[in-house]
Amino acid sequence: MHVRLLDMGMVSVLRSQSIYHGITESMTADSEPAISIMRPEAAYVSTGYFQEVNKEVDTEYCRENRIPVIRRHVGGGAVLLDANQLFFHLMLPSARAAEFGLPRALEERFEKLAKPAILAYNKLGINASFRPINDIHVNGKKIGGTGVGEIEEGIVFAGSMMFDFDTELMARVLRLPDEKMRDKVRAGLNDYMTTMKKELDVLPKLEDVAEALLSSFEEIFNITLVPSMPTLEEMDKIYEWDERLRSDSWMNDIQLAEKDLKHVKISSNVKILQAAHKARGGLIRGTLRVVDDIVDDVCISGDFPMSPQNCLKEFAHTFQGARLDREELEKRLRRALTELNIDMAGVDENDFKQLFEQVTQ
Amino acid sequence: MAEIKNCLLPDDLYYSVENNVWVRDLGDGTISLGMTDIAQTLAGSVIHCKPKAAGKKVKANKSIATVESGKWVGPVKCPFSGEIVAVNEQLAQDATILNKSPYKEGWIVKVRPDNLEGDLANLAKGADAIPGFEAYMAEKELGECIHCEGFDG
Numbered sequence: 069m070h071v072r073l074l075d076m077g078m079v080s081v082l083r084s085q086s087i088y089h090g091i092t093e094s095m096t097a098d099s100e101p102a103i104s105i106m107r108p109e110a111a112y113v114s115t116g117y118f119q120e121v122n123k124e125v126d127t128e129y130c131r132e133n134r135i136p137v138i139r140r141h142v143g144g145g146a147v148l149l150d151a152n153q154l155f156f157h158l159m160l161p162s163a164r165a166a167e168f169g170l171p172r173a174l175e176e177r178f179e180k181l182a183k184p185a186i187l188a189y190n191k192l193g194i195n196a197s198f199r200p201i202n203d204i205h206v207n208g209k210k211i212g213g214t215g216v217g218e219i220e221e222g223i224v225f226a227g228s229m230m231f232d233f234d235t236e237l238m239a240r241v242l243r244l245p246d247e248k249m250r251d252k253v254r255a256g257l258n259d260y261m262t263t264m265k266k267e268l269d270v271l272p273k274l275e276d277v278a279e280a281l282l283s284s285f286e287e288i289f290n291i292t293l294v295p296s297m298p299t300l301e302e303m304d305k306i307y308e309w310d311e312r313l314r315s316d317s318w319m320n321d322i323q324l325a326e327k328d329l330k331h332v333k334i335s336s337n338v339k340i341l342q343a344a345h346k347a348r349g350g351l352i353r354g355t356l357r358v359v360d361d362i363v364d365d366v367c368i369s370g371d372f373p374m375s376p377q378n379c380l381k382e383f384a385h386t387f388q389g390a391r392l393d394r395e396e397l398e399k400r401l402r403r404a405l406t407e408l409n410i411d412m413a414g415v416d417e418n419d420f421k422q423l424f425e426q427v428t429q
Numbered sequence: 430m431a432e433i434k435n436c437l438l439p440d441d442l443y444y445s446v447e448n449n450v451w452v453r454d455l456g457d458g459t460i461s462l463g464m465t466d467i468a469q470t471l472a473g474s475v476i477h478c479k480p481k482a483a484g485k486k487v488k489a490n491k492s493i494a495t496v497e498s499g500k501w502v503g504p505v506k507c508p509f510s511g512e513i514v515a516v517n518e519q520l521a522q523d524a525t526i527l528n529k530s531p532y533k534e535g536w537i538v539k540v541r542p543d544n545l546e547g548d549l550a551n552l553a554k555g556a557d558a559i560p561g562f563e564a565y566m567a568e569k570e571l572g573e574c575i576h577c578e579g580f581d582g
Contacts, residue, residue: 117495117502118477143476143502172569174473174499201499218503220492322479325522 090306095222101160210335349414
């Protein structure tokens with residue numbers, strides 16, 4: 069099967085989103101599939117279709133620092149994108165998914181779609197593998213996520229090859245309740261994300277990575293890539309998406325119910341959670357790093373008085389290694405309150421139980 | 430109730446196999462519409478659902494709602510052209526209703542079709558949809574429907 073290859077090179081931030089949205093929307097049942105590759109000329113934040121932009125991204129910081137924010141018609145969370153990533157998009161009509169060898173079950177589809185990027189990393193000497201449901205990992209660290217969107221009759225599978233990643237800026241652009249959580253997110257990104265630069269100790273050449281990726285697409289899907297450019301009809305759709313993606317109505321389309329729990333997903337198995345609860349004696353906050361459903365790191369803070377002083381760290385340490393399970397956390401709580409002989413004015417066992425109820429939802 | 434490989438198809442509903450949705454004739458010139466048991470199984474746990482707003486005109490076989498499951502964002506399509514007259518506000522609070530109760534609580538929109546009688550005549554009712562869904566499931570290699578805890582049809 070022939071598949072069009074759209075090698076767009078370096079493009080504007082807006083075009084790095086509008087091109088694949090426009091081409092996917094242009095697809096009809098008998099359209100030829102296409103693969104596009106490109107890099108954006110500047111850093112920006114891309115938010116998932118179902119994210120409320122203002123709640124997820126520190127838009128004031130982004131505005132002050134001239135970092136654009138664009139919501140995409142693909143799922144997942146907010147990500148920082150820049151020229152250190154080579155984006156790829158596979159676009160095809162939904163009607164031709166089976167012909168293209170895509171399984172219908174979502175999880176299997178993600179696995180199949182991630183194969184070219186994984187093979188490309190392998191060709192470059194990086195031990196990448198698939199981690200359900202849609203991550204690519206190298207020895208337990210995420211090197212990239214993937215997402216799928218259906219727009220009208222077309223499907224787009226989006227991903228990137230990660231040369232390098234600015235974890236500091238990623239942690240900074242998210243809207244987070246406090247600096248403690250930002251520290252945890254930053255540490256989580258540093259500990260559980262990797263890049264080609266980290267794995268190879270050197271930045272590989274762009275053309276080598278592109279060649280590895282495109283040849284892997286050809287091998288995995290048994291296709292022949294034919295260099296092409298967007299058609300005039302596709303360009304019209306791209307212009308339409310240029311307008312839509314920067315419109316306030318698109319950016320503010322999603323309004324979700326307020327949630328007490330703040331949740332940042334670092335990868336498929338690593339997440340940072342923060343819950344807050346107003347007790348009689350003051351506000352208590354629990355910030356947890358959870359790896360494979362085990363509480364890996366905990367910070368408990370608040371503005372309530374506690375005796376003995378400085379026992380918060382010891383108290384928080386009690387929960388390290390616990391399963392993210394309400395019963396287990398409550399068991400450890402009872403033991404800690406007894407053994408550490410803690411006295412917290414205006415905060416009791418029930419307040420912590422309510423905190424745990426939130427994080428185990 | 431008709432059943433294929435643990436997938437339920439209530440007898441009183443009409444089905445668009447191609448769009449994998451059910452349609453209920455509400456008897457007042459409007460219909461309600463939602464995802465079938467087969468559609469919710471294929472989607473897996475639905476995280477979000479955003480129907481188009483009431484008052485919007487829809488074209489046949491075009492999207493009336495967008496759902497997210499995993500990191501897939503895709504449309505739910507309406508087999509008719511018409512006008513959306515109501516949306517299920519509950520889905521904004523908990524989209525897993527689409528998995529738990531696809532035929533009862535999980536209606537997505539109510540639509541006033543442009544040509545109700547003609548449109549319904551083009552759909553399969555109850556057990557008549559079985560052959561179509563059997564072929565559909567075979568094509569999608571779907572072994573059986575999966576029901577989450579608390580599933581109530």
